[in-house]
Amino acid sequence: MADILFSRPHFIAFIILFLLGMYIMVVCLNLVKKLIGMYIMQTSIILFFITLAVKADSTIPIIMPSVSALTPEAYANPLPHVLMLTAIVVGVSTLGVSLAMVLALYRQYNTLEEDQILGKVK
Amino acid sequence: MIRPHDSVIVHTLARVFTPIIQLFALYVLIHGHDSPGGGFQAGTLFAASFLLPIIAFGIQGSLAALEKRAIILGGVGILLYAGIGLLPLLLGGEFLNYGKLPIPGMETAALRHWGILGVEIGVTITVAATAVSIYYSLRERGEGQ
């Protein structure tokens, strides 16, 4: 198992980033820090998908009309790219909404720490 | 608290860069068919070209008028996209089937080509307007504090 993993550096990086992001999201009490964790977690999933699209010795998926005999093996898989474009945009939208919530919370409680907000609520 | 910056360098650069960014955004939009890029990237670049003067000079003049209309513009962009999609549906085809757009004298592939450009324009408008609108929302009321 170990040698399979070491032949996949992307996957190890993905696992590290994913778990790191999720850990920060759950454990950190600072709201903005949580969002930094969220960003890292979302981008790690993009890393996972993009490595699915890689083909050895391939080029970018733009086909010039001059190409006569087209071999799909020569181009990277475009589908995961498309899916991840969507995921990036979804990520930034979620980020925008969550920052709006953070700002609204800050206006009311004047702090970014979750435990202090909880203390002020009660 | 966000205040307009009073440095001459910042002001000049903002003035110079705004049209360049817009030109580049237009290029990215139109060349989305042949090169990397497309609606989302172009929309974000357009948003950047609006946000740069807003950050450098503050919200005043024509930019203030944009403030509340931005989200409407976002709706207009998405209506353009969905309208292009709805037209074939009403004509008995499928939603978003650009091949059935009612433009005479064009073969399906060409219709799809232009359909893609149309929806990319819609995406650009929505992304640019919504990004500006989110920026306005985020800094709203913060200035009064």
Added chain:
Amino acid sequence: MTLFDDYLLLFLVVVMALGAVFVRDLFSGVLTLAAYSFFLALLWAGLGAVDVAFTEAVVGAGLSTLFFLVALFLTSHKEKVRKQAQVRIVTLGSLGILGFLLLFGSVDLPVVGDPESLPSKHISSHYLKNSLDETNTPNVVTAVLADYRGFDTLGETTVIFTAGIACWMLLRRRDDSST
């Protein structure tokens, strides 16, 4: 793109992520996050995903960072220093199980870069073979994005619009324009 470049970029990406998380000052954290995004964009350009790289550079490193910075400008950028963050065993345990699952499932995944793997062959080869004829669009990513899976993109545009409305609802003054 050699494997060495990949290793280097992946290492930098992980370091930047760790830096963004463990820096105390939130401004530094957000700026490190922007650097993280740029390295990701480089990584993706290297892996052949130029469109994703472009989007990551403008949306991830640009727009997200801008939103973060605006939010920090209007709030505070100091994270409260705690002696020891309270970490519960349950959290660590479930993260450990999750990590184990990821490793466990990865063994059967297709090898990276294998042109014969199923995701590379089944439907994606149809896009690569036919998009130029069917849509007159050389950039296959654009063709798939706006035509073959155009409905996803409409949904995605709607996500942004939803976010715009959502921020408006949460933050704007209540007097909107009730003209």
Added chain:
Amino acid sequence: MTSSLPGFLFAIPFFAAIVIPVVGFTNQKLCRPIALGALLFLSIVSVIALSEVVSHGPLSHEFGGWAPPIGIEWVIDGLSGLLMVAISVVSFIALVLAGPLVEKELSGRVIPFYSLSLLLITALGGMVLAGDLFNLFVFLEIGSLASYVLVGVAGGRSLLSAFRYLILGTIGASLYLLGVGYFYAETGTLNMADMALRLPEVLDSRAVLTGLIFIVLGLAIKMGLFPLHGWLPDAYTYAPNSSTPLLASVVTKVPLYAFVRIAFWVFGIDAVSTQIPILVVLGWIGAVAAIVGAYLAIWQENFKRMLAYSSVSSMGLFMLGFSLGTETGFAGALFYVLADTLMKAALFGVAGAAIYQCGASTVTDLAQLRRNMPWVLAALLVSALSMVGIPPTAGFFGKWHLVVGALEAENYFAVVAILVSSMLTALYFFRMFQRMWVEPLPKPEPLVLETPLPIRMGLGILTFGIVALGLGGDLVMGLFFESVIPKGF
């Protein structure tokens, strides 16, 4: 024409949602008519679609004119048609009911409220009809963003619970997306029907197992299944009363539907009950959730919080029913989903009306209802009896079939779990009634008027629906066995 019905089911609420902010700026009064009109129209079209499906079989709409594995398709079959009808009708009533509450609670934010509600309904419809796993994710995100904000818009405590909902919900969505990635890596497709053909070959792959676990975990967070329900009680308690009827009735049911669709259609009953026995695990979790949720509800003083825990308990019952592995169990769970949609809309509507009219938020305060609000009281009574499972209400019929299904499966533990959770439910509702009638009214009595007409109408229709669904239960069950339940039990 009929094959374009799914396209219209998308277009109607979607265009209304976009048009509302555009038009609303010139005339704010137009928002509500546009929203209600669109939803009424949507309900009619979805009923037509359901009858079309029942008589002529499933409909598929290929977006962009591309055949399924290449493009995206939306499929209406018995189950999705039925859910679509439930979503559109209940959300129409929920918005009718919300009218006066919105005016009071969210004045000045009427435009975004209606726009977001319609975007939420569009997204729920999209999740129900999508025949493509990634398309489902996109709509999951639209719906989630809309519901986070509908929870958090009241400010204060609700914002914090919305933020936590957002954090957990994003983890759930990311896990779902990751699971889709694993499936894609193993099958090379995203279309559900295509994947169902290709999955049997790779069913013993560990990547598929992992992907399935991630998808189930992600959806379980979204539906508030017991150990992962952390966001739900706070979100439902503090959300503004205008949006809780909509949120509580349909939003958690749709991820549940997505799970059912993936487990029973993409994988197939055989695969999830024997080869990857995930249904067994979920059955146990469901049983525990049903009992623990009801137990926690007993101790709640706040009425909305009590209902929120009762939602946790109901979710356990659904999960238990779907995982029984018998036709009757599946049908009973589905029937109970429909009944619960109506009951939760009615109960949260009552909670909203009580707070709107006399500020009664705790169980004890509800005593004020018995003074001047007979309509609201009647709605509360009927839906509470239905929650407990007293005939002839819909709740009784659903629970009855759940028990019969469990007996058929010879799963006596499940029978005990259903009965215990029903008894606990009876305990907290009867305790509530006892409080309501025993507690003396505050004196001098505050002047309390009957609620505005839209609230009464909405509650009336919901109450009527609960009783009618119970009385016509056999008809609905016949429909289930004919064209809704998956083949192969």
